Amino acid sequence: MVAVIAVAVGVGFSVLLISVAGGVSDYISSQLSASAVRRSGLVDVDVINTIVALLTVVVTVAMILQTAAATFVLGMTTMRGRREEIALRRQSGVLRMTLLVEFGRQMLAACVLGGVVGEVCGILAGALLRAVTVLPVRFTPMSLAAAFPATVLLALAATLVPAWRAANASPALLRRA
Numbered sequence: 001m002v003a004v005i006a007v008a009v010g011v012g013f014s015v016l017l018i019s020v021a022g023g024v025s026d027y028i029s030s031q032l033s034a035s036a037v038r039r040s041g042l043v044d045v046d047v048i049n050t051i052v053a054l055l056t057v058v059v060t061v062a063m064i065l066q067t068a069a070a071t072f073v074l075g076m077t078t079m080r081g082r083r084e085e086i087a088l089r090r091q092s093g094v095l096r097m098t099l100l101v102e103f104g105r106q107m108l109a110a111c112v113l114g115g116v117v118g119e120v121c122g123i124l125a126g127a128l129l130r131a132v133t134v135l136p137v138r139f140t141p142m143s144l145a146a147a148f149p150a151t152v153l154l155a156l157a158a159t160l161v162p163a164w165r166a167a168n169a170s171p172a173l174l175r176r177a
Helices: 002-032 035-040 045-081 083-091 096-132 141-145 147-168 171-176
Strands: none
Touching (some): 002 141, 045 083, 045 096, 083 096, 096 147, 141 147
16 A cells, blocks of 8 residues: 555656646746747847756656656565565465566556556646646646656566565575575
């Protein structure tokens, strides 16, 4: 359940912040593209547009990396806490691949459920923010789909890497650690 909540919060915030960053970027660009602003020569519109575009990319990448990192740490912590279980199951004859498939399915289910909940919450929060504030929120394919696959892939890696190590280690050593 903790994994579902962590993924939901991460994906939800990613969707919301990436959508806000895109909306603000579009709003600033549209305001700067007015012919009066361009003709005035008071500001370099192209430089400002470039800065805003780069800031939007930075926010997008930062949110995706934050969500992925949090999920990765959660997966690593979860698997470290299950070392004794892995040792006992290995001693009872469970194959390594069977363990990996089971752990992968569990984390995948948590990530998919958390990702769907996070997407819905992020979209609802964005729509609410747009309705009650002056902040422009723009949902794009990038804002809606970027965090979800990165989170799922890193959560699976965070689960399978320590599970693989633990499944390949001696059960007696795992119980001591």
